[in-house]
Amino acid sequence: MASDIMASEILVDPNAVFIAELKECAKLLTEKLQGNEFEDASVLIQTMMQSRDRHIFQTVGKLTRGLHNAIVNFNVDADLSKQPPKIEGSDIHDASNRLNYVIELTQKAAEKTMDMVDEAAPIASNLGQEASILRAEWARLKSRDISADEFRELYHRVDNFFEQTTIGSERLNKSLQDIVLEQGFQDLTGQVLKRVMGLINEVEKDLVHLVLMASQVEEITGLAKPEADVHEIEELIEKRKHEAEGPQINKARENVVSGQDEVDDLLSSLGF
Amino acid sequence: MKILIVDDFSTMRRIIKNLLRDLGFSNTHEADDGVTALPMLRNGDFQFLVTDWNMPGMTGIDLLRAVRADEKLATLPVLMVTAEAKRDQIIEAAQAGVNGYVVKPFTAQALKEKIEKIFERVG
Numbered sequence: 518m519a520s521d522i523m524a525s526e527i528l529v530d531p532n533a534v535f536i537a538e539l540k541e542c543a544k545l546l547t548e549k550l551q552g553n554e555f556e557d558a559s560v561l562i563q564t565m566m567q568s569r570d571r572h573i574f575q576t577v578g579k580l581t582r583g584l585h586n587a588i589v590n591f592n593v594d595a596d597l598s599k600q601p602p603k604i605e606g607s608d609i610h611d612a613s614n615r616l617n618y619v620i621e622l623t624q625k626a627a628e629k630t631m632d633m634v635d636e637a638a639p640i641a642s643n644l645g646q647e648a649s650i651l652r653a654e655w656a657r658l659k660s661r662d663i664s665a666d667e668f669r670e671l672y673h674r675v676d677n678f679f680e681q682t683t684i685g686s687e688r689l690n691k692s693l694q695d696i697v698l699e700q701g702f703q704d705l706t707g708q709v710l711k712r713v714m715g716l717i718n719e720v721e722k723d724l725v726h727l728v729l730m731a732s733q734v735e736e737i738t739g740l741a742k743p744e745a746d747v748h749e750i751e752e753l754i755e756k757r758k759h760e761a762e763g764p765q766i767n768k769a770r771e772n773v774v775s776g777q778d779e780v781d782d783l784l785s786s787l788g789f
Numbered sequence: 790m791k792i793l794i795v796d797d798f799s800t801m802r803r804i805i806k807n808l809l810r811d812l813g814f815s816n817t818h819e820a821d822d823g824v825t826a827l828p829m830l831r832n833g834d835f836q837f838l839v840t841d842w843n844m845p846g847m848t849g850i851d852l853l854r855a856v857r858a859d860e861k862l863a864t865l866p867v868l869m870v871t872a873e874a875k876r877d878q879i880i881e882a883a884q885a886g887v888n889g890y891v892v893k894p895f896t897a898q899a900l901k902e903k904i905e906k907i908f909e910r911v912g
Contacts (some may be wrong), residue, residue, distance in 0.1 A: 624798070629805070774876060780879055784890060
């Protein structure tokens with residue numbers, strides 16, 4: 518794995534070797550200067566500068582190689598001649614297609630389930646209505662408070678009701694079964710999500726390695742973080758506070774309400 | 790009563806629409822973000838707006854602000870139905886002039902309560 522190579526390169530701190538070299542040269546330089554050997558001293562300064570340049574080139578080289586490995590790792594198929602580079606396909610690209618599939622599948626399942634319920638609900642409510650009408654008629658029959666004509670009508674109505682009940686319950690059963698079958702989306706989307714999660718973990722690991730390498734370059738070249746960057750980061754954090762981020766996964770998180778009751782409490786504390 | 794439901798997910802629009810119908814409101818219309826909702830509101834004498842927060846194009850909070858800033862729509866009752874659950878966001882919505890805030894996932898009962906409360910107050 519490319520990321521393993523990257524890890525071992527970080528373990529041997531290349532800065533340590535360079536710093537040791539620098540210290541050695543500095544010591545010699547002081548000796549030469551004290552002995553008034555300026556020509557030798559100037560050669561030493563040049564050596565030190567060359568050594569620094571070489572070290573920077575090496576570290577940048579490693580960084581580039583790390584980037585390259587990361588790109589190979591994620592199968593990025595990009596056309597770099599275009600500005601900005603056009604990405605034809607990559608694992609990330611593939612992952613977003615997969616996530617789109619999850620949205621499609623969950624939407625279809627939700628819609629189909631609601632269709633089924635829309636179909637079933639009137640059947641159940643019609644049966645219930647008819648049953649309660651028949652029950653009232655039946656009570657009259659039991660108390661013998663019914664005419665012969667009414668009885669004949671009730672007789673047919675009951676017969677009709679039995680037929681309706683048989684057909685209706687068959688349809689209800691079918692709808693319920695279809696609703697259960699429709700839940701199969703959970704399995705399919707679960708598999709896709711797990712794959713995408715794996716990819717995200719890999720990307721994070723490689724990114725951390727790259728950041729580590731880049732920090733070594735920063736350290737040796739003395740490229741400190743400018744003040745403006747710190748401000749920008751602070752602004753970003755402030756902005757994120759108000760940004761929409763969808764459902765909260767971690768309900769215990771600070772500054773997040775855990776349900777409708779807390780929303781109501783908060784609003785009423787604001788005078789709502 | 791003419792109601793506009795704004796949510797980018799058609800499933801959620803349908804759920805809200807069904808719940809509103811059960812509550813006796815059957816004159817509902819739909820939009821999938823603030824950009825499509827705003828002209829509908831301006832031309833359609835709606836009496837109630839139910840909106841999500843997180844939508845592409847124009848978000849619900851921006852839609853709310855646009856409604857409050859519009860002379861004709863300023864007093865339209867607005868119910869936010871959203872998964873956004875950060876305290877800062879709820880306060881932000883309150884300051885922008887929301888009339889009710891329901892967090893997803895919600896129950897039919899919660900939605901009913903908030904709607905009734907809004908109409909009680911609006912009169």
